[in-house]
Amino acid sequence: MSTIGFVGLGAMGSRFARRLLDGNTVCGTNRTPAKAAGLVARGMIWRDTPRQVTGSVDVVFTMVSDDTALRAVHEGPDGILAGLRPGHVMVDMSTVGPSTAAELADRVESRGAHMVSAPVSGSVPAAAEGSLVILAGGPFGAVTAIKPLLYRLGRQVAYVGTRTQALTLKLAMNVALANQVLAFSEALMLAEKAGIDPAQAASVMTDSPIGSPALQTRAPMALHLPHREWFDMRAMRKDLRLARETAAGLGMQMATAAVASEAVDMAVDHGYADRDLAGLYAALHGRIPATDGPVRSRR
Numbered sequence: 001m002s003t004i005g006f007v008g009l010g011a012m013g014s015r016f017a018r019r020l021l022d023g024n025t026v027c028g029t030n031r032t033p034a035k036a037a038g039l040v041a042r043g044m045i046w047r048d049t050p051r052q053v054t055g056s057v058d059v060v061f062t063m064v065s066d067d068t069a070l071r072a073v074h075e076g077p078d079g080i081l082a083g084l085r086p087g088h089v090m091v092d093m094s095t096v097g098p099s100t101a102a103e104l105a106d107r108v109e110s111r112g113a114h115m116v117s118a119p120v121s122g123s124v125p126a127a128a129e130g131s132l133v134i135l136a137g138g139p140f141g142a143v144t145a146i147k148p149l150l151y152r153l154g155r156q157v158a159y160v161g162t163r164t165q166a167l168t169l170k171l172a173m174n175v176a177l178a179n180q181v182l183a184f185s186e187a188l189m190l191a192e193k194a195g196i197d198p199a200q201a202a203s204v205m206t207d208s209p210i211g212s213p214a215l216q217t218r219a220p221m222a223l224h225l226p227h228r229e230w231f232d233m234r235a236m237r238k239d240l241r242l243a244r245e246t247a248a249g250l251g252m253q254m255a256t257a258a259v260a261s262e263a264v265d266m267a268v269d270h271g272y273a274d275r276d277l278a279g280l281y282a283a284l285h286g287r288i289p290a291t292d293g294p295v296r297s298r299r
């Protein structure tokens with residue numbers, strides 16, 4: 001049994017914290033306290049600030065939206081950095097830019113603590129059931145020490161190498177994911193324009209060799225877009241931007257990332273920022289995101 005800190009209890013972080021509560025003591029905080037009520041009812045110890053979380057544990061997990069959020073929970077008098085002691089292990093599971101993680105790691109290590117980047121592949125259902133693929137990077141000893149905790153969250157924990165390598169692999173995987181969903185959405189549209197029932201086309205495609213697990217879960221969502229997203233367009237837009245910046249830094253152009261960015265930008269412009277990536281299909285159709293259920297035609 002360990003005492004663990006958790007900062008960032010959103011869609012993913014709340015599910016991580018819930019799994020970690022099984023067999024451990026968890027102290028947590030979130031910018032919006034109300035979102036933690038369910039976890040507190042299940043035994044999580046509420047702390048008012050990231051600094052207070054850090055002060056009472058040896059391992060602190062963070063799972064926040066983006067680079068700005070990660071800085072916000074680390075910096076300032078109430079931030080994680082202010083509460084760090086030598087030997088602390090920080091585990092950031094957010095998808096952020098490798099350069100932000102590197103800059104933060106320098107500050108963590110200057111205090112004698114360790115930082116692991118452990119971004120994840122898999123969405124909200126995988127987070128709830130502990131079947132994520134976790135890409136770990138950072139000091140090998142620190143990663144080894146927290147592996148039992150990571151295995152509460154994921155079915156695979158891959159030690160990728162450095163923090164930058166772990167985050168780069170995560171961004172690369174999201175370029176592939178965005179392109180899969182985009183290509184599937186266009187293929188479905190083509191079938192539909194040819195008079196084929198889209199439900200049948202989706203079923204045939206996902207049951208064929210092109211039916212990856214990601215498409216199998218998102219095809220029903222494309223046809224019947226839920227109001228609650230798993231992974232929204234805003235987050236995918238962030239990841240595609242970070243992937244392109246990372247590629248440019250390595251002297252590489254990613255043509256497919258550029259195409260996917262264009263499609264995701266279009267979807268965001270048409271009101272899909274808070275909808276799941278599966279909304280690409282409806283956005284390509286020029287449909288309006290409405291409430292729960294099928295989207296309405298804009299024309």
Ligand SMILES: NC(=O)c1ccc[n+]([C@@H]2O[C@H](COP(=O)([O-])OP(=O)(O)OC[C@H]3O[C@@H](n4cnc5c(N)ncnc54)[C@H](OP(=O)(O)O)[C@@H]3O)[C@@H](O)[C@H]2O)c1
Nearest residue numbers: 008009010011012031032064065069072094095123230231
């Ligand atoms: N959802 C997925 O399917 C998925 C899959 C793989 C990876 N990821 C990555 O996981 C991370 C979290 O995603 P999520 O889906 O859990 O997002 P989310 O539900 O929007 O949660 C974001 C969390 O970040 C906090 N936050 C945002 N801005 C902040 C700020 N300025 N200061 C302090 N806290 C701030 C939020 O606090 P509030 O509650 O106060 O807003 C919330 O706790 C992202 O990097 C995402 O790219 C997501």
